[in-house]
Amino acid sequence: MRTTLNTQDILLILRQMPSSILFKCPERGHVYASKGFERDFGISEMGASQGQSIVFFDPQTKTQIPENANPFSMVNSGKSVSQQLRLQTDSRTMNCFVKSDILNTPLGDWVVLRVKPNSTELFADNSKHSAVSKHIVFNQLLTDFSSKLITAGAHELDSIIDQALAAFGEFCDVDRCYLFEFDEQEECMSNTHEWVAAGVTPFIDELQNIPTDTMPFFMSHISNGIFKVEDVSSIPDSAASEREMFQEQRIFSILCVGIMVGGKVYGFIGCDIIGSPYSWKPHDIEYLRRIGEMLGNTLQNLHNKKALQKAQAELLEANKQLERLANIDGLTGIANRRLFDITLELDVARCIEQRLSLSLLLIDVDYFKQYNDTYGHVAGDAVLQKIAETLTNSCVGSDDLVARYGGEEFVVILPDTDRDTLKAIAARILRNVLFLDIYHEASDHDCSLTVSIGMVNFNDTELESEHLKHGKQSASWLVEQADEALYRAKNSGRNCAKF
Structure with a gap:
């Protein structure tokens, strides 16, 4: 009977781990993942070649971590890792807490990275205090945004919207968060604000003046207040063109809520997940709806102000016209x-x-x-x-x-x-x-x-x-x-x- 472990045995044991880990064999340069990591990142089975496609990003600056400074390299140089990073795989990109370990075996030391996605940490049974704290912090952020929006002028609105999108995107760990506005006739829509996570390609420049009649499935839902898709592949064949458009951008899950201004749909605020389906949580929907309502109230106030200013300008122009008519000779057009x-x-x-x-x-x-x-x-x-x-x-x-x-x-x-x-x-x-x-x-x-x-x-x-x-x-x-x-x-x- 065999009593010693070989490299394949260790790989098999680590691969079966239910917790989310990445590991490197000392004899090979390949990165491997546990079943728990594959589950969290929506990967059916990650081979060694896929392990090489894992990219680390700084979640704040959104810049890619250089090869010589990524967690594996840091551990190899004798340093420990315990920090927030953003991991990008072929399937999914998420903010994670990464902590390094060294596994000592008769075959040498293995580098192990324990990867805890933020969303997993937020809802884990043993992290209730952390979940509550994060919700409290985010609710305070929403309160602050609401206060700012109440007194915001038109020139301040863009910055506040960008901050709100970033806060939501980071809290809910989505890949994109955006605001779209419709034109007056609701014939076209344009992406006016966009936040993207590290490693995610922005699309704001391409998403301008999109004819709404090319997206009837989406429009029928957003007109009723919400568009929620947990798996894009489930979009019916009657909306095949819309489904294909989302799939071309590797979007798997979408959540959008409408924004009402002046009794009509002004636009919508939304977010999406790239790489794998996602079950939207009640708090995702509630928080996105709250941000949409805040923006709607602010845009309504600005709409009212603009309407008042327009009426005042028209009245002023009418008075000027009356004054002009009172001072101008009707036949010759010169002074009377x-x-x-x-x-x-x-x-x-x-x-x-x-x-x-x-x-x-x-x-x-x-x-x-x-x-x-x-x-x-x-x-x-x-x-x-x-x-x-x-x-x-x-x-x-x-x-x-x-x-x-x-x-x-x-x-x-x-x-x-x-x-x-x-x-x-x-x-x-x-x-x-x-x-x-x-x-x-x-x-x-x-x-x-x-x-x-x-x-x-x-x-x-x-x-x-x-x-x-x-x-x-x-x-x-x-x-x-x-x-x-x-x-x-x-x-x-x-x-x-x-x-």
């Missing part, structure tokens, strides 16, 4: 008499205060009544529109105001304009009106429509005189002076400008 009166009073006061000169032009279309009688009011309106455009183009000062004074009369306010400049502007207007080449058989000037202009110019000393002490009286007095100048222009044969 009301805006002219207000502006002239303000300009008189400003020019006195800043010791500036102030000029005024009063312009009348010559023989306009005869034009209307001959060519009709539609043609007359067109003439007034052309004259208004010509006046606007002839006055280039940023503070100048061109207004329709009434009927066929127009007025131009020219602050900080001296006498010579005023004469040049008036001459330009007379010339530009003639360039319009509007036929008017009653005109005294080659049957062309013309205008007459009354000019007024006062310097700061004259504006401060006894005649111009009060704003309204000053403005009225200036208009009277311009009207008298216009009368002189008409008596001088029209198509001219007079002071």
